[in-house]
Amino acid sequence: SQQGEEDPQALSIQEGENATMNCSYKTSINNLQWYRQNSGRGLVHLILIRSNEREKHSGRLRVTLDTSKKSSSLLITASRAADTASYFCATEATGGFKTIFGAGTRLFVKA
Amino acid sequence: DVKVTQSSRYLVKRTGEKVFLECVQDMDHENMFWYRQDPGLGLRLIYFSYDVKMKEKGDIPEGYSVSREKKERFSLILESASTNQTSMYLCASRSPIGGANTEAFFGQGTRLTVV
Numbered sequence: 001s002q003q004g005e006e007d008p009q010a011l012s013i014q015e016g017e018n019a020t021m022n023c024s025y026k027t028s029i030n031n032l033q034w035y036r037q038n039s040g041r042g043l044v045h046l047i048l049i050r051s052n053e054r055e056k057h058s059g060r061l062r063v064t065l066d067t068s069k070k071s072s073s074l075l076i077t078a079s080r081a082a083d084t085a086s087y088f089c090a091t092e093a094t095g096g097f098k099t100i101f102g103a104g105t106r107l108f109v110k111a
Numbered sequence: 112d113v114k115v116t117q118s119s120r121y122l123v124k125r126t127g128e129k130v131f132l133e134c135v136q137d138m139d140h141e142n143m144f145w146y147r148q149d150p151g152l153g154l155r156l157i158y159f160s161y162d163v164k165m166k167e168k169g170d171i172p173e174g175y176s177v178s179r180e181k182k183e184r185f186s187l188i189l190e191s192a193s194t195n196q197t198s199m200y201l202c203a204s205r206s207p208i209g210g211a212n213t214e215a216f217f218g219q220g221t222r223l224t225v226v
Contacts, residue, residue: 099156
């Protein structure tokens with residue numbers, strides 16, 4: 001069963017604009033992570049936010065977590081063409097071993 | 112740097128063949144995972160292993176088995192390949208939950224086509 005669901009499924013923006021992607025999940029979690037995947041490649045970890053954190057920053061990335069709404073958002077500021085990729089949220093359920101991924105958001109940044 | 116290596120980038124097999132997908136990691140991670148990725152469905156967990164010789168079914172284990180004889184190697188086996196197993200297969204490894212670093216490290220993926 002899918003734990004994380006991303007929204008939107010696809011997003012197209014101009015270089016320099018901000019991109020926001022959302023993720024919703026269903027059960028209690030230890031943490032939520034965001035990954036990036038370039039076309040046809042493996043996933044690369046971007047940022048992890050723990051269940052007791054509300055906001056986290058890493059360079060141009062800002063992640064928020066609202067455990068009461070079981071949702072998270074990833075903001076990429078001042079986007080670049082090189083940010084074009086698919087972005088996935090992943091959750092580790094409380095008491096579980098598994099990392100469960102959503103279907104992803106495809107981001108296209110036009111130069 | 113952590114390295115997770117999958118034995119093949121591209122593989123073409125015939126229906127009914129037994130297929131082995133190999134994954135090796137060099138970070139002494141206890142946890143290893145096999146996912147398949149299909150358009151619109153994201154990554155779906157096939158099997159995972161939390162230690163040598165230990166394995167657990169994921170969400171879609173039917174038609175697959177796994178082997179973990181050594182800590183660094185986790186193999187996915189398609190007992191009798193079928194066309195609906197055509198997909199991208201991704202291997203990942205990770206330290207156990209609760210450790211300082213629980214991010215998963217992925218291999219580059221194996222695109223399997225069953226004809």
